[in-house]
Amino acid sequence: MKYAYYPGCSLHSxxxxxDLSTRAVCRELGIELEEIPDWSCCGASSAxxxxxxxxxxxxxxxxxxxxxMGLDVVTPCAxxxxxLKSVVALAKNDPERLQSIVGKFGISYKGSVNVxxxxxxxxxxxxxxxxxxxxxxxxxxxxxxxxGCLLVRPPDVSQFDDPENPKSMDNVMAxxxxxxxxxxxxxxxxxxxxxxxxxxxxxxxxxxxxAMAKRAGANCVATACPLCQGNLDMRQSxxxxxxxxxIGLPIFYFTQLMGxxxxxxxxxxxxxxxxxxxxxxxAAVGSK
Amino acid sequence: xxxxxxEDRLTISDDRTFSDEIGRLSGQNITACYQCGECTGGCxxxxxxxxxxxxxxxxxxxxxxxxxxxxxxxxxxxGCETCTTRCPRGIELAxxxxxxxxxxxxxxxxxxxxxxxxFHETFLNSVERGGRVHEVSxxxxxxxxxxxxxxDLFLGAKMFLKGKLALIPKFIKNRREIKRIFGEARRK
Numbered sequence: 001m002k003y004a005y006y007p008g009c010s011l012h013s014x015x016x017x018x019d020l021s022t023r024a025v026c027r028e029l030g031i032e033l034e035e036i037p038d039w040s041c042c043g044a045s046s047a048x049x050x051x052x053x054x055x056x057x058x059x060x061x062x063x064x065x066x067x068x069m070g071l072d073v074v075t076p077c078a079x080x081x082x083x084l085k086s087v088v089a090l091a092k093n094d095p096e097r098l099q100s101i102v103g104k105f106g107i108s109y110k111g112s113v114n115v116x117x118x119x120x121x122x123x124x125x126x127x128x129x130x131x132x133x134x135x136x137x138x139x140x141x142x143x144x145x146x147x148g149c150l151l152v153r154p155p156d157v158s159q160f161d162d163p164e165n166p167k168s169m170d171n172v173m174a175x176x177x178x179x180x181x182x183x184x185x186x187x188x189x190x191x192x193x194x195x196x197x198x199x200x201x202x203x204x205x206x207x208x209x210x211a212m213a214k215r216a217g218a219n220c221v222a223t224a225c226p227l228c229q230g231n232l233d234m235r236q237s238x239x240x241x242x243x244x245x246x247i248g249l250p251i252f253y254f255t256q257l258m259g260x261x262x263x264x265x266x267x268x269x270x271x272x273x274x275x276x277x278x279x280x281x282x283a284a285v286g287s288k
Numbered sequence: 289x290x291x292x293x294x295e296d297r298l299t300i301s302d303d304r305t306f307s308d309e310i311g312r313l314s315g316q317n318i319t320a321c322y323q324c325g326e327c328t329g330g331c332x333x334x335x336x337x338x339x340x341x342x343x344x345x346x347x348x349x350x351x352x353x354x355x356x357x358x359x360x361x362x363x364x365x366x367g368c369e370t371c372t373t374r375c376p377r378g379i380e381l382a383x384x385x386x387x388x389x390x391x392x393x394x395x396x397x398x399x400x401x402x403x404x405x406x407f408h409e410t411f412l413n414s415v416e417r418g419g420r421v422h423e424v425s426x427x428x429x430x431x432x433x434x435x436x437x438x439x440d441l442f443l444g445a446k447m448f449l450k451g452k453l454a455l456i457p458k459f460i461k462n463r464r465e466i467k468r469i470f471g472e473a474r475r476k
Contacts, residue, residue, distance in 0.1 A: 049389050
């Protein structure tokens with residue numbers, strides 16, 4: 001399977017370990033990723049907050065490049081996924097409006113490209129295919145699979161999994177031999193979009209999510225979004241000091257856990273870039 | 289629907305009500321809202337806001353543009369799409385919030401949460417400059433503009449030591465096209 005790869009800005013900076021582990025895991029699974037040449041930012045929340053036209057035109061430029069490549073797009077970032085997939089939804093639901101924007105911005109795009117999140121592309125392979133690559137079961141890991149907002153919402157755009165009780169990441173974790181915990185906050189918003197401009201709100205939301213993951217018995221969290229991961233990981237020490245609670249939950253990218261189960265070298269998974277030290281939890285893997 | 293009194297209304301246009309205008313911009317049927325409160329029940333930021341999402345909808349219906357456009361709610365909305373997903377009337381509230389923010393900027397109304405608006409502007413400046421966001425220069429600009437110089441310095445240092453922050457921006461090649469896209473978006 002070959003896709004046009006859209007890493008998004010975060011995967012080239014704050015989330016390098018997501019890019020590294022995505023490439024390593026896809027190589028192992030036989031998913032070929034060809035990076036979209038000279039891709040640009042999708043505009044993220046800021047574009048749709050200030051200019052709805054810009055929020056369509058920016059991802060449109062990237063989709064036009066993918067269309068030239070003749071490939072569907074895979075992106076590991078949930079926020080990029082939402083922006084790119086919104087254009088796919090517009091092409092389907094309101095082709096006239098899309099064509100008016102195509103015309104105004106002078107971008108040539110026919111609308112033939114589909115966009116998948118990385119989690120969806122991997123889920124499509126099926127659990128058995130994932131299992132067949134496992135060399136080291138992740139027994140002992142009690143994983144709270146955290147989907148956040150934009151991977152599964154809004155359902156008209158994402159067209160993937162259940163928006164109120166998603167299961168795809170839990171299924172991948174189970175295929176790796178880890179134990180996915182049942183918990184009710186797997187799709188609550190972590191407020192990453194406000195992490196810099198209104199940190200007190202983000203810290204409160206991160207607290208609620210992580211405290212619930214702990215109550216559910218998790219010893220780590222798996223994420224599929226560089227903004228969720230960054231927020232839950234980097235704000236965790238502030239949560240602990242503000243709320244006077246010990247959290248101590250390593251926040252992994254789901255691809256890092258896949259790579260570990262596949263027996264890929266640690267150097268290709270970037271565990272050393274995580275803020276909350278994962279060594280204690282990783283040392284317990286296999287102990288059951 | 290009856291128009292609100294002239295004193296309550298900001299000038300949107302002479303021939304359209306506020307409700308019509310937001311409905312047109314967002315592509316949503318504002319009148320469909322019947323105030324069940326599902327949007328507010330699931331909103332992660334409502335606790336910090338001056339208006340609840342269902343109140344925003346009701347005030348738009350009533351033409352109370354000023355109270356809506358000045359509210360902190362429209363800026364606190366992170367676009368998590370919980371309300372959109374759960375609305376039994378099929379209203380995409382997150383799209384309504386986008387239309388409200390865009391309208392408040394167009395009318396030159398002071399943002400109910402100025403730091404959040406500054407952040408979005410700074411983010412887009414960074415994209416316009418290089419085609420991609422460059423965190424270090426964006427954060428520096430944001431901190432200068434928001435005069436919030438010392439928060440998260442320790443966190444930033446730790447990220448740098450982890451190799452998560454690139455000092456040198458990686459610009460895309462075709463920045464001219466990005467500039468053109470931003471220019472077109474400004475031309476209404």
